Amino acid sequence: xxxxxxxxxxxxxxxxWDDITQRLIGMYDQPAYMRRALRVEDALxxxxxxxxxxxxxxxxxVRRHLRLWLSLVEKLPATPLxxxxxxxxxxxxxxxxxxxxxRPLAGQLWLPRWNKILAExxxxxxxxxxxWDQFLAIxxxxxxxxxxxxxxxxxxxxxxxxxxxxxxxARGYQPLSHVSRDWLRQLFxxxxxxxxx
Numbered sequence: 001x002x003x004x005x006x007x008x009x010x011x012x013x014x015x016x017w018d019d020i021t022q023r024l025i026g027m028y029d030q031p032a033y034m035r036r037a038l039r040v041e042d043a044l045x046x047x048x049x050x051x052x053x054x055x056x057x058x059x060x061x062v063r064r065h066l067r068l069w070l071s072l073v074e075k076l077p078a079t080p081l082x083x084x085x086x087x088x089x090x091x092x093x094x095x096x097x098x099x100x101x102x103r104p105l106a107g108q109l110w111l112p113r114w115n116k117i118l119a120e121x122x123x124x125x126x127x128x129x130x131x132w133d134q135f136l137a138i139x140x141x142x143x144x145x146x147x148x149x150x151x152x153x154x155x156x157x158x159x160x161x162x163x164x165x166x167x168x169x170a171r172g173y174q175p176l177s178h179v180s181r182d183w184l185r186q187l188f189x190x191x192x193x194x195x196x197x
Contacts, residue, residue, distance in 0.1 A: 033158035033169075036151050040176065043147040047179070051139070051188050058131055061124040062191065063098050069117050070101070093192045094125060122194050129190040136184050145178045152176060 030038070095101055152175045160169035 031158065031162040033155050033162060036155055036158060040144075040147045040151045043144045044179070047139075047141075047144050048187065051136075051184065054135060055132065055188055058128055058135070059098055062094070062121070062128050065117060065120045065124050066095055066099050069121060070095070070099070072117070087194070090192045090194045091121070094121075094194060097191065125191050125194050129193070132188070132190055133185075136181060136188070139181075139184065141179050141181075141184075148176045148178055 156166075156169055156173055159173075160166050163169050
């Protein structure tokens with residue numbers, strides 16, 4: 001065996017070990033482009049969870065007044081309710097969203113003291129909407145948008161390195177848009193405006 005042959009075998013063995021190492025890494029570790037996409041998903045999920053938790057906390061006063069309303073509705077006999085159709089539907093929608101209950105309000109007893117409860121529901125809904133809008137206006141979107149920028153700048157290159165083909169890497173690729181305040185407001189909208197007058 002010549003020196004060149006032995007060198008080929010050693011190089012061949014080295015290449016085989018490289019291939020085995022790459023396969024093992026592939027089985028236990030995700031490629032860089034996938035990790036980058038997952039970082040964006042994690043950042044978005046974290047933002048959504050923080051907003052959902054904050055929204056739930058801010059809804060507590062509304063929830064408290066709605067529970068009081070429902071407890072009275074359940075205790076008293078049914079007579080016509082002094083709310084118009086639009087008001088009943090709006091109150092139904094708010095209860096469905098905040099309390100996750102579906103109870104039509106038509107045919108419930110009307111008492112003068114309920115004016116106070118309805119006034120508190122109206123006030124707490126309006127206050128929630130105002131505070132929620134103020135909160136969404138100051139949410140720091142830069143960490144999520146930075147992840148999106150990194151994804152847009154590096155995803156294709158990293159995928160091309162993994163696939164060893166620019167064409168294969170570009171297939172199905174769409175750059176991501178920044179998270180915006182409008183997107184937040186669509187995801188977590190204000191409560192329907194309730195006007196008892």
